[in-house]
Amino acid sequence: MKFPIYMDYHATTPLDARVLDAMMPFLTNKFGNAASRNHAFGWEAEEAVEKARKQIATLIGANAKEIVITSGATESNNLAIKGVAEMYAERGNHIITAATEHKATLDTCKRLEKHGYRITYLPVLASGLIDMDMLRESITDKTILISLMYANNEIGVIQPVREIGKLAKEKGVLFHTDAVQAVGKVPVNVIDDNIDLLSISGHKLYGPKGVGALYVRRKSPRVQLTAQIDGGGHERGMRSGTLNVPGIVGLGEACELCRKEMASESVRLAGLRDKLKAKLEGALDEVYINGSMESRLPHNLNISFAFVEGESLLMGINDVAVSSGSACTSATLEPSYVLKALGAGDDIAHSSIRFGLGRFTTDEEVDYVAQKVISVVQHLRELSPLYEMFKEGVDLSKVQWTAH
Amino acid sequence: MAYSDKVLDHYSNPRNVGSMDKNDPNVGTGMVGAPECGDVMKLQVKVNPDTGIIEDAKFKTFGCGSAIASSSLATEMLKGKTVDEALAIKNTEIVNELALPPVKIHCSVLAEDAIKAAITNYKEKTAKEQAAVTL
Numbered sequence: 001m002k003f004p005i006y007m008d009y010h011a012t013t014p015l016d017a018r019v020l021d022a023m024m025p026f027l028t029n030k031f032g033n034a035a036s037r038n039h040a041f042g043w044e045a046e047e048a049v050e051k052a053r054k055q056i057a058t059l060i061g062a063n064a065k066e067i068v069i070t071s072g073a074t075e076s077n078n079l080a081i082k083g084v085a086e087m088y089a090e091r092g093n094h095i096i097t098a099a100t101e102h103k104a105t106l107d108t109c110k111r112l113e114k115h116g117y118r119i120t121y122l123p124v125l126a127s128g129l130i131d132m133d134m135l136r137e138s139i140t141d142k143t144i145l146i147s148l149m150y151a152n153n154e155i156g157v158i159q160p161v162r163e164i165g166k167l168a169k170e171k172g173v174l175f176h177t178d179a180v181q182a183v184g185k186v187p188v189n190v191i192d193d194n195i196d197l198l199s200i201s202g203h204k205l206y207g208p209k210g211v212g213a214l215y216v217r218r219k220s221p222r223v224q225l226t227a228q229i230d231g232g233g234h235e236r237g238m239r240s241g242t243l244n245v246p247g248i249v250g251l252g253e254a255c256e257l258c259r260k261e262m263a264s265e266s267v268r269l270a271g272l273r274d275k276l277k278a279k280l281e282g283a284l285d286e287v288y289i290n291g292s293m294e295s296r297l298p299h300n301l302n303i304s305f306a307f308v309e310g311e312s313l314l315m316g317i318n319d320v321a322v323s324s325g326s327a328c329t330s331a332t333l334e335p336s337y338v339l340k341a342l343g344a345g346d347d348i349a350h351s352s353i354r355f356g357l358g359r360f361t362t363d364e365e366v367d368y369v370a371q372k373v374i375s376v377v378q379h380l381r382e383l384s385p386l387y388e389m390f391k392e393g394v395d396l397s398k399v400q401w402t403a404h
Numbered sequence: 405m406a407y408s409d410k411v412l413d414h415y416s417n418p419r420n421v422g423s424m425d426k427n428d429p430n431v432g433t434g435m436v437g438a439p440e441c442g443d444v445m446k447l448q449v450k451v452n453p454d455t456g457i458i459e460d461a462k463f464k465t466f467g468c469g470s471a472i473a474s475s476s477l478a479t480e481m482l483k484g485k486t487v488d489e490a491l492a493i494k495n496t497e498i499v500n501e502l503a504l505p506p507v508k509i510h511c512s513v514l515a516e517d518a519i520k521a522a523i524t525n526y527k528e529k530t531a532k533e534q535a536a537v538t539l
Contacts, residue, residue, distance in 0.1 A: 309442055311468040315407065315415055326442060326468070335442065346440030383421055383472060385446035385464035386439060401438030402517075 003319045005365045009299060009358030010153050010181060011323060015250070016206040016359070022253035023208065026246035034243040035234065045245045052252025059255040060179075060198060061189035062215050068235045069248055072212035073180045074104040076199035077147075079214055079239065080176045081108045083225030084145045084197070085117055088174075092142035096173075098122040098130055099341040101149055105178055109147075118142070124341050128157035128291035136167060145174045150182035150198075154325065154338040154354055155291030156300025158182065165194030174223060180204050180212075184258030185266060185297055190215055196223050200255075202247065206359060207254030211247030214239075261359075269357050270298035272366045276355060277301055279370035284377055286390070290325075290339055290352055299357040302339075304348045305373075307387035308380045313353060316376030320369050325352040347386075347396075407469055408503035414473035419480050422462040424448045429533055432526025436517045443467030443511065445475045447518035449482055449490070451526055458482050458490060463518075470508040474498050474515035482519065490523050 006014070026048060034049045036042025053064040070076045085095065097109055099121050109119045120138045122130050130148065139146075146168050151158045161177060168175035176197035182188055183198075184205035190198060198215040202208050216238065217223045231240025258265075281287050286306040302325075305313065310326025325336030326349070335349035353373070357366075381387040386396060407415070423446070426433045430451050437444040443466060450460040461479035465472045477498055482490050495512035498504070504512055 307466060309467050309471075312415070312472060315412075315469040346442075350439070350442040383418060383464055384466045385435065385444055386466045388423060388446075388464060396439060401440075401444070402436050 001362075001364055001368060005320045005369060007355050007357060007361065007365070007369060008321045008323055009356035009361075010156070010204075010354065011356065012203045012209070013206045013358055014360065015203075015208055016254060016257060018257060019207055019250045019253045023246045023250040026249050030245075032245070034245055035232065045243075048249050049243055049245060052248045052255075055252035055256045055259075056200065056213050057215075059188070059259045060183060060200075060215060061191050063218065066190075066215050066218050068214045068216055068238045069243060069251075070212045070214055070239055071210055071244070072203075073102075073178060073199045073201035074212075075239075076201075076212050076214040077102070077104040077176075077178055078108050079225060079228050080197040080199060080216075081105065081145065081147055082112065082228055083238070084174055084176070084223070085112050086226035087224050088144040092140075092144040094118045094120070094140055094142040095145045095147060096120045096122060096135065096138050096143060097147045098124060098149075100124050100128060100152055100155075100338045101147070102153060102178055102180075105147055105149070122148075126342055126344075127295070128152060128155050128338075128342055129295060130159060130164075132160060132163055132167070135164065139167075139171050139173060143171070143173050145176060147176040147178070150177045150179035150188065151186070151297050151300075152291070152338060153181050154323075154336060155302045155342070156181070156297035157291040158186065158295045158297065160295075161193045161195070168196070169194045174221075181297060184255060184262060185299065187262070190217070196221070200251075202251040202254060205254050205258050208247050208250040211244050211251045213251065265359060266298040269361070272357055272361060272363065273299055273301050273355070275363075276357075276366050276370050277303070279367075280373060283370075283374045286387075288344070288348060290342060290344060290348070299361075301355040301357075303353055303355070304339075304344070304351040305353070305377045306348065306351055307384045307390060308377050309350050310352055312380055313351075313373070313376055316379065317369070317372050320372060322356075323354045325354070326350045410477075410502050411469055411473040411504070414476040414502070415469045418463075418472060418476040420460075420462050420476065420483075421464065423464060424450055424460070424462050429453075429529055430526075432522040432524070432529065434518045434521025434523070434525055436521055437467070437514055439466065443471045443514060445471065445514055445518040447475060447478060447515075447522045449522045449526060451487060453530070456486050456488075458485050458487065467511065467514075468508070470502070470504055470511040471514060473502050474504070474511045475518060477501060478515045478519055487523055487526065490519055493519055 032041030032045035310324030339349035495516040498512035
């Protein structure tokens, strides 16, 4: 086994060696500008980009012409939301999103609020799922866009995307989904799901960093966007800037590999994830899974070990790379807003660990990590006054704490 | 974030972990913090009633590594001190000893609060007892 063990695949994924092989010629002698229409260097680059565009489109059931290349999903989300807001400003000024979205969506919406747009931030149920009735009731004649993520980056919960897409279509509202965590991991189809705009990131699916895509529907309806970056009019005027050819080739190859391997990979990872869960739950009491287990990415486990603080747990498992929703691991000293939105309570948020398994996770690694986490949780519970009180039968919710 | 060797040492080998009988008249108990803030410290001192010297100190902490280290160190500092000397312990001593970064200063503040709470609890108990004796 190689240490440290990487189990933070929601943060980023390593570049697949096959992706690097595909990129390498474009990092070396095939250096042409895809916009150079008058010589072989340009043609070669353009051909590679068009092939990649097809590979990306195929993975999500789209047409290559509907793929706009960006620098990553943050840009894709910005372009989708701001681009729609600006383009459809005459039709309405209301956007619906959810409290558990990524900051790239939430902060984009917050900025729009300053410019007179009205944003509804839907709460989520304890499962992490949105309430479809609440979504339906939130739609007004001023609503121009629903932006809800496909799968959450912290808890891996998959939203009822097909239902959302159907409702949006019925109401004549555009539907954008940040599908960064879902694409390449679970089947995503923009036609079946009635998705109008969809954000993809390269480095979340074993491709390179610094490249992503935005799917923009061209038919029924034809979605239009106001460009957010002006310049040479690349990407059909929606996103100017010289194309990152090696990155795009890598993203395309990564998408193709995911398409071919997703079915078997997701079964393997779900098996490993379930084993990790079973081991932890078998050895430790007072363990809580955050978010729905039924509607969840196969490679995600977000779990709280009550009475143990997340950062101290990370410190004990310092040969394993995972993330915590604990405030102490963030710069803001605020615990995870996603877990808070589930209504779990700050104490549970402070005690949470996110395990993200991936393509290179082995059975042996899962065994090691489970054992290590169990022993560290036991050590920390011996130190925990809360665990002691819990064992004595004290109701912690009734204690007068001295908040600081 | 990189931890200092001393924080790592206290985290891996915490000193004086445990609990004493909080009903013992010579034991003072302080509990500070809140679960929703991510740290709770319980600190206890056992005072020799004749000499006023802290003979034993125990802690249990729910919190990050720096909070655990701060309270573990606090128990070491308390032993052998008089009650009044203990009240004079400043959080900056803990910060310096553990080389805590600015973002973790609140852990040392919490440890100082825990010391004060434990000593206050002990003093209140003794005062009550004396009052009872006088009556």
